[in-house]
Amino acid sequence: MRIESWLKSNTFHHSTFSDLNALVGEKQKQNLKISLCIPTLNEEKTIGKEIVIFKSELMQRYPLLDEIAVIDSDSSDQTREVASAFGAQVFLSRDILKKYGEKRGKGENLWKAIYQLEGDILVYIDADIKNIHPRFVYGLVAPLIYRPEIHYVKAFYDRPLASSHGSRPSGGGRVTEILIRPLFSLFFPELTALIQPLSGEYAVRREVLDKIPFPIGYGVETSHLIDVYHRWGLQAIAQTDLDRRVHRNQHTRELGKMAFGILQTFLKRVEALGILGKLPELSTTLRQFQVNNNLFEEIPLNIVEEERPPMIDIPEYVAKFAPA
């Protein structure tokens, strides 16, 4: 029942917020600053377009964004050069908070963005979206501007609530439907209302972001949802339908790695929250197999889901932002 009412009150469609003049007006009235962070690793083909569109539409034409920053994990292609050429601020992840070392993973870039960027609201957009459009940003930011009780807005890419032709399955990805939804159904049933809990696009208030830890790998989205839900409740979360997202497909083997990382994060969370009791020491080796000349070969992969602490625990951050 609670899920039903949440779906009604906290699920949006981007078209609701297409009046950008009104949105910018409300943002200015609240004196909010909004930062866009694009975490990158070898995204030279799509990054230029993302920056041009967001800069033109959401900085020059409608001043919704105050800064656009690319936080890069040492791309070996031209990602940083292309992003700079089109006028984005470009940072190497390892150059931010150097004292705390360098970890490899998207979550690391998202975490460091909290320190590096100035916004009261941070919006994260993946760099591999082929059909990029301003709605990817305003659709996520708008619920935070119009609804003060909402802290975390997640993207999804379907219309499961608006079908006029009877019911049909809503469209999560493979890892969502095979792993996350069953896990949430078992342990956090209310979180199943999120249509695409793993989508890489979300907007969050700084005062929430700086208080949650950041797994640096595959588990960052899952842990965010659990942490925000646990601390602020389902009412603090919202989701926006952004219609359609075209991106590159991942091989099943890649999805296996993702699922392994997410499971590690998930189990740590349910253990920390006292839901499962004490777990034995878990292996960090994912064992996948391939056939070579009719022989099966094991491919062991060490995947460790390290975690960064809440940014509020970092003295440099406290000194920079001096939160009350």
Place this chain on the structure above:
Amino acid sequence: MAEISSEQENRVAGSFEEILTMLPFIEEASRALQEILLANLVMIGEIPSPTFEEDRRVEFIQNRFVEAGLHNASADEMGNALGILPGTTGEQNILVVAHIDTVHPISVDHTITLRPQSAIGPGVGDNALGVAVVVTLPTLLELLDIELQSNLVLMGASRSLGRGDLEGLRFFLSNTEIPVSVGISIEGFPLGRLSYDSIGMYRGEIVCSVPEEYDWTRFGATGAIVTINEVINHIQEIRLPRRPRSTIVLGSIMGGQAYNTIATNAVLRFEIRTESEQIGEEIFHQMEAIISDVSSQTGADINLDVFARRKPGGITYQHPLAGAARRIMSALDIQPRKSPSTSELSAFIGYDIPAITIGITSGEHQNTPEEEIAIEPIFTGLAQLTGVLLAIDRGFCSEN
């Protein structure tokens, strides 16, 4: 230059030289619009817009016209997107048009990739860039602090290509109450293109169908592909004069279903292009005779369908509009390439409106999914367009 008299130069406020000296500054200043122009290019280009299915692109352009504060921003019943930037006197009406349809079907991936030096994707140059320039033009003029005396009518023209046969622009010109003084047709590329006259053209298809119950023991029993090949062989034998220049373009051929099935259908798409209306008619009649002949020999059903015709015409080399365009291009180090047109220009010619077609940047792989345009020359192309607009606006392009 001979085509613009000194008397003409003195008659209007400001000299032509003044426009020429402004060009480098316009070129430099227009760089400030890089993001806006490229964002328009990407958003327009990623909306599929095959001929007769341009609605979504029209909606986008219309929204842009409304946001730019254009008067009468609207779409007409033919699906043209229109808006007017009023001039200070409104004595002239300059129509700046870009066709919004493409040759790419909706099923093609319309993703555009943006690199620092280039943009790549189907239709990015033909004609997403042309449309993006039309849409960005009010912002450019505002940035340059240019207020034209003339009304500027901006138009994204629908149903231009193939079977569309310029239906959008023709509809507008035959139904509008706005007396259009001059037309400028914008193509994404190539920069340096200067068309001011149109060649005569017949565009059509030869469709060959062999009935399923065809008697395969008869001559031509190898099916529709061989039959259409016979037609092609005869077309190749048509004697074409060197002057007036004339050619038959065999542009596309389709036919058959599989490796091992005799083809029952084949389609040949062609254009007859000629500087002479009479030669065009003669070639067309010869093609009719060929088809009748091959059809009677083979028993195949061959149909000649001509769905677009253009009469040759346009303004002359000496016309002040052509001359002004050449001077502006020359001042910007653009090498003008006279290129007879079968595009929008033909519609203007049909209504005796002096008009030119110009390109905005360099590009390659036209009409393929890898179509690519260069970004840097776009600013030269924008300066060229602005210069031509100023020249028209200040009266340097009128024969009177």
